Amino acid sequence: MNYIELQLHVSPDYTDILTAELAELGYESFVETDEGLNAYVTETDFNEEAVQELLDKYDSQTAIAYQVSSLEKRNWNAEWERDYEPIEVASQVRVRASFHKMDARFRYDIVINPKMSFGTGHHETTAMMLEQQLNLDFVEKAVLDVGSGTGILAILAAKMGAESVLAFDIEEWAVENAHENAELNDCPQITVFQGTISEVDPANRYHVVLANINRNVLLAEIPIYTSLLTEKGYLVVSGFYEHDASDIQQKSTESGLIFVNHMTNREWTSLMFQKN
Incomplete structure (x- = not known):
């Protein structure tokens, strides 16, 4: 079966x-690429009219x-494995796929086999979130992971000693993948459900x-997160650009949080706050 690369x-x-x-x-x-985004679908599921309708939107x-180009499945798999390099964060965390060997130099070894390339650590926001977590004490703590994706943040929290981690995402594939990755990393304290913060x-x-x-x-x-702390x-947040940081900080301050830390990476930003 061939794949289509969009x-x-x-x-x-x-x-x-x-x-x-x-x-x-x-x-x-x-x-994600320097030019935008590459997306992959099986040739039988490719519909160029649907793509055009989406882009017109x-x-x-x-x-x-x-x-649009066609990739043979065997070449696609080889290309994915070749391009999926382990991610190293602050010389302490290494995020890898299961086909990579473990590197004992890192304190935390996280294995992620993503169904889609969300939350593999390659995006600047995920890497910053992981680095922010290294500054916190998770031992015997309760943790909430909002929009968990592959479960990578929940897994690091568990490996750092969290007693319980509740994670959720609105996407069914993400919930299934987070379950799989939690098991792969031997993190039974992680619970994942499909839904939103309202649940x-x-x-x-x-x-x-x-x-x-x-x-x-x-x-x-943010006011809801604050009430749950x-x-x-x-509260550690990311997923926004540096020019949005002031709005996030203002909302956090209004909600009763104190600013703790600020990180940036290629215009993306991560902020940490503590409940007053």
């Missing part, structure tokens, strides 16, 4: 939403160009809330 030349502001839209059309894997908002019991309290999502969701939900609990 190469999108588009602003990075639109890669996340187009990834979600293409996933609904059956695309199985995604790779965003044509008035941003410039989008695309190219988290408001009576529960968490020592750490992790949220690597987008600006609009954060601005709407224990006294002196930490």
Whole structure:
């Protein structure tokens, strides 16, 4: 069976939403590039008319160009394995696929076999979230992972000693993948469900809330995250650009949080707050 590679030349502001839209059309894997986004789907599921309709939907908002090429499955698999390099964070965390050998120099070894290329550690926001976590004490703590994707943040929290980790995502594939990766990393303290923050019991309290999502969701939900934190609990967020950091910080301050730390990487930003 052959695969189709759809190469999108588009602003990075639109890669996340187009990834979600293409996933609904059956695309199985995604790779962010300097030009935009590459998406992959089996040849039998490829529908160029559907692609054109999708791009027309965003044509008035941003410039989008695309190219289509065919890849043989065996070449696609080899290319994916060749391009999927382990990620190293702060000389302490190494994120790898199962076909990579373990490297004993790293304190935390995380194995991620993604159904799609979300949360593999390759994106700047995920790497920053992992580095932020290294500055926290997770031992015997309760953790909430908002929009968990592959479960990578939940897995590091568990490996750092968290007693319980509740993770959730709105996508069915993400929940299945997070379950698989939690088992792969021997993290039984991780519970994953499909849903939104509204389905988290408001009576529960968490020592750490992790949220690597987008600006609009954060601005709407930061007050909820704050209400779910224990006294002196930490909120770590990312998924937005540096020019949005002031809005995120203002909403967090209004919600009763104190600014702790700020990280940037190629215009992406991560912020840490503590409950006052």
